[in-house]
Amino acid sequence: xxxxxxxxxxxxxVLAVLVFIVVVVLSFISRIFQPTIxxxxxxxxxxxxxxxxxxxxxxxxxxxxHGNAFxxxxxxxxxxxxxxxxxxxxxxxxxxxxxxxQFMDLVQGTEVENAFDVVMxxxxxxxxxxxxxxxxxxxxxxxxxxxxxxxxxxxxxxxxLNTPFRRVPGGGENYQMDHSANVVIxxxxxxxxxxxxxxxxxxxxxxxxxxxxxQWEKQGY
Numbered sequence: 204x205x206x207x208x209x210x211x212x213x214x215x216x217v218l219a220v221l222v223f224i225v226v227v228v229l230s231f232i233s234r235i236f237q238p239t240i241x242x243x244x245x246x247x248x249x250x251x252x253x254x255x256x257x258x259x260x261x262x263x264x265x266x267x268x269h270g271n272a273f274x275x276x277x278x279x280x281x282x283x284x285x286x287x288x289x290x291x292x293x294x295x296x297x298x299x300x301x302x303x304x305q306f307m308d309l310v311q312g313t314e315v316e317n318a319f320d321v322v323m324x325x326x327x328x329x330x331x332x333x334x335x336x337x338x339x340x341x342x343x344x345x346x347x348x349x350x351x352x353x354x355x356x357x358x359x360x361x362x363x364l365n366t367p368f369r370r371v372p373g374g375g376e377n378y379q380m381d382h383s384a385n386v387v388i389x390x391x392x393x394x395x396x397x398x399x400x401x402x403x404x405x406x407x408x409x410x411x412x413x414x415x416x417x418q419w420e421k422q423g424y
Contacts, residue, residue: 366382385401
């Protein structure tokens, strides 16, 4: 009887140790895959500026390359990365759009793999028609959205997002546009949350945006 009781005790002890080890290992694995929460200074060092209080925009109404209205309500419920560019841009725009596609690939397999939408708002609505954007933007990623509208509406929207642009004098029909290459971060409330400075460092961008989303969710939004 004593021997049987001892064996049961040993089995219970071994089982308890094994359960403890499993819990520790699972906890360790969970920490590995959890996003690192960065401080504001660390985000800035990574090239991302986040406002202490997100900025609510005035109402705007543009149109996407599907012909649907693009408004503040359109982007509510998801994180949106907004880039201002134009389809006749020779270098910065195609490079940035390709990098945003790479970013979407980088976050696959993480907790934010389905968190972001990417939007390119044209700064050249005179040439970037809905049809032009429908050809250009999905080339980089079928899920990306092109947006156009009246020049003054776009200019007002860009100004609120601190992304100025202007037409470069000269060039005739082949004129160029001078514009910011920063990527604007819009939160799920449709507010201006911050921006990623150009040129993009995709590894740092991934780390920082995962941290931003984690902080947002931690605050209960």
